[in-house]
Amino acid sequence: xxxxxxxxxxxxxxxxxxxxxxxxxxxxxxxxxxxxxxxxxxxxxxxxxxxxxxxxxxxxxxxxxxxxxxxxxxxxxxxxxxxxxxxxxxxxxxxxxxxxxxxxxxxxxxxxxxxxxxxxxxxxxxxxxxxxxxxxxxxxxxxxxxxxxxxx
Amino acid sequence: xxxxxxxxxxxxxxxxxxxxxxxxxxxxxxxxxxxxxxxxxxxxxxxxxxxxxxxxxxxxxxxxxxxxxxxxxxxxxxxxxxxxxxxxxxxxxxxxxxxxxxxxxxxxxxxxxxxxxxxxxxxxxxxxxxxxxxxxxxxxxxxxxxxxxxxx
DNA sequence: AGACGTTAGTTGTATATACATTGATTGTAT
DNA sequence: ATACAATCAATGTATATACAACTAACGTCT
Numbered sequence: 001x002x003x004x005x006x007x008x009x010x011x012x013x014x015x016x017x018x019x020x021x022x023x024x025x026x027x028x029x030x031x032x033x034x035x036x037x038x039x040x041x042x043x044x045x046x047x048x049x050x051x052x053x054x055x056x057x058x059x060x061x062x063x064x065x066x067x068x069x070x071x072x073x074x075x076x077x078x079x080x081x082x083x084x085x086x087x088x089x090x091x092x093x094x095x096x097x098x099x100x101x102x103x104x105x106x107x108x109x110x111x112x113x114x115x116x117x118x119x120x121x122x123x124x125x126x127x128x129x130x131x132x133x134x135x136x137x138x139x140x141x142x143x144x145x146x147x148x149x150x151x152x
Numbered sequence: 153x154x155x156x157x158x159x160x161x162x163x164x165x166x167x168x169x170x171x172x173x174x175x176x177x178x179x180x181x182x183x184x185x186x187x188x189x190x191x192x193x194x195x196x197x198x199x200x201x202x203x204x205x206x207x208x209x210x211x212x213x214x215x216x217x218x219x220x221x222x223x224x225x226x227x228x229x230x231x232x233x234x235x236x237x238x239x240x241x242x243x244x245x246x247x248x249x250x251x252x253x254x255x256x257x258x259x260x261x262x263x264x265x266x267x268x269x270x271x272x273x274x275x276x277x278x279x280x281x282x283x284x285x286x287x288x289x290x291x292x293x294x295x296x297x298x299x300x301x302x303x304x
Numbered sequence: 305a306g307a308c309g310t311t312a313g314t315t316g317t318a319t320a321t322a323c324a325t326t327g328a329t330t331g332t333a334t
Numbered sequence: 335a336t337a338c339a340a341t342c343a344a345t346g347t348a349t350a351t352a353c354a355a356c357t358a359a360c361g362t363c364t
């Protein structure tokens with residue numbers, strides 16, 4: 001047994017609300033971290049980039065969305081999304097085209113390559129997500145929130 | 153009505169699990185954003201910094217924790233926490249001292265000033281958190297998750 | 305006692321994201 | 335028509351965070 005005995009000390013926040021919100025932050029951190037590593041290693045994209053590609057793929061249009069809509073979905077600030085789309089464009093996963101009725105607007109369109117990447121990456125994504133949730137359910141502080149995802 | 157009619161388009165992810173996880177990401181994003189703005193404006197600290205100060209304040213010791221423990225609680229990488237603690241130290245909200253039994257270890261100790269800041273900032277934190285959750289419950293995609301925080 | 309592997313924390317470096325500003329386009333009011 | 339406010343995206347800039355390498359201290363083994 002370690003000498004300093006780093007028994008994880010109790011951190012009991014004053015209210016259940018604060019505890020739960022902190023639990024959400026921790027769950028989000030650990031799982032998105034795991035997703036990021038897996039997606040980056042196996043498919044060369046980040047979680048944000050996957051989220052963008054998935055939003056485009058599963059949108060009800062033809063795989064194109066306004067920048068601001070994408071920003072809300074991921075979620076990301078508009079400026080950050082602009083750069084994210086630039087990265088995706090550079091690697092050929094999306095393309096930009098102007099909105100025909102409002103030339104201020106820009107649509108981001110997923111390419112065939114982009115669709116292939118999403119199709120392949122989704123297996124990784126769902127797998128890691130499920131495993132990570134299962135792992136997190138071992139933490140008593142996170143378990144109640146994890147339950148939310150288990151319910152039908 | 154706006155001309156381009158930015159009716160938010162449907163983005164229907166393939167499985168409920170994916171939808172729910174994306175909902176968690178969106179909820180975390182919007183609310184932590186609101187918390188960040190409010191805490192920064194009214195108390196000059198970020199959400200991460202508040203989380204660190206709160207963890208120290210409500211730990212069962214005398215307001216001191218190991219760096220790694222803090223990193224897990226916030227959550228943050230160890231290197232990021234090192235810099236965060238440096239910021240807090242620079243503004244006099246925490247102090248560092250070596251663990252007497254293991255000189256590798258470093259405790260971060262909250263100061264009286266730090267405790268005052270937490271005490272004041274907590275009102276803002278809880279208030280904004282509650283308001284933000286209430287606002288988010290209007291979004292049908294987020295509502296189920298928000299319910300998790302309403303339950304006793 | 306000395307060597308080795310492990311652990312805790314810090315620092316160099318890179319980058320994704322946020323904030324503020326700018327440029328371009330649109331709609332509206334005068 | 336012209337001016338003006340609003341909207342959408344891109345870009346300049348700042349910074350918090352992540353990753354990797356490093357230093358210091360500890361424990362163990364021989």
